[in-house]
Amino acid sequence: MTLEARGISFHYGRKRVLNDVSFTLADGRFHALLGPNGAGKSTLFGLLTRLLALQQGDILLGGVSLKRQPATAMHQIGVVFQQNALDLDLTVQQNLMYHAGLHGMSLKESRLRCARELERFELSERAGTPVRQLNGGHRRRVEIARALLHQPSILLLDEPSVGLDVPSRETLNRHVRQLCDDSGLTVLWATHLIEEVRPDDQILILHQGRLLADSDGHSLCRDKGTSSLAETFRTLTGEEVS
């Protein structure tokens, strides 16, 4: 499923955080949203997930407007937020069941889907473990499992690797790419780390609320006459990349 953002602008009071941002996420592809801290990534995620109300522009999911038909559109989105959004005192299974219920699934269906996602993310043995007892990497896996529980077509991840060590970051990144390849999921992975982006990815560069690039890595480098993504990023934004 495609996601299309059209002319999105957003401001907090007088401070403009997003300025006429438009892009399209292609069906079944991995997209990297690259931008330094303060670029407007979290605000953009807030708008894509309806946690923030659109002030200008529209977002279409498979042609369905998030503004006009939020219920239909929201059902197509799975989200992993930058900060932990799990209930630490509940077990892994209870967290997933809660999410399933919020999407209107029956108990039987919830249990089935929980079991399937737990197995897919190799978490079956930890189903009864309180989330508080899991390490950062496992918590992230639970969050992704939860985001996919209602079988969305689009997965949005807002800096999912924050707080993880390098091996866990790589595993997580690999895992999500695998999901994208295997199940045709459309993925938007926001990050400020260039090492999480590959030249084959569709790359969106956000800087000071403006979208500076929307192309695959190879084309970007070719167009800017640069030899690496880091150099392209530097050329476009004037900032060093992490």
Next chain:
Amino acid sequence: MSLQHYWFCFLAIQTREWRRFWQQRTRFVSALVRPLLWLMVFAAGFRAVLGVSIIPPYQTYITYETYIAPGLCAMIILFNSMQGALSMVYDRELGSMRVLLMSPLPRPFLLITKLLAMGVVSVGQVYIFLLIARLIDVEPPAWGYLAILPALAMTALMLGALGLLIATWIKQLENFAGVMNFVIFPMFFLSSALYPLWKMQEASPWLYWICQFNPFTHAVESIRFALYLQWDTEAYVTTTAVTVVLCALATAGFRPQRTRILGTRTGGN
């Protein structure tokens, strides 16, 4: 979305609230200790000072303990609702509120269901309080326990909506503690929970009018009358009307961007 979806969502929110409540069992005890202290210590001390004459719904002279029991029921709900609102601020700061709001079901439904879930926990506490109160001779008619259920539910929803309304405008947990002092205590003391309003009128007419305008007074009276199998139309109508208005304001006014719901300060990235 079918009715079934709403029902499963309703169940999920209820279940989570009970699970959270079970994990915070000390909250249950502390929520009961407070009204029991008022009932057993405060009321015993003031029994001689505050004689209560025959006023509806009572048909004879009553002890002070009997008089304040309905007020203490409402107090349990008041404290719980505000604590529930506090937990919503806490949820928001931790991010679990985001999970709730990501549901495809309408936001007013999600918020009202959350308030109801918190209310069910409060009502359970009220019943345990009334059972303990029976041991010290606060003995309403047996059917009274059933008759108060709608009044308790309405009070819980009204105060929950008030808590949500306040929580919407509170950006941080620390600020919320301050607001508690400006909501809970004035609401409780400026009501008929601890003393009949005619006594207040004798002492200060303007305080009496403030008490009359306080919706908490009407919530207390609706519980008091129902507990003794009587009907106070004015109290019910006022409580219902205020509940509807507060629910509408709280759900319509709920704007995540007013808060730190994205995990960053508003005006951040």
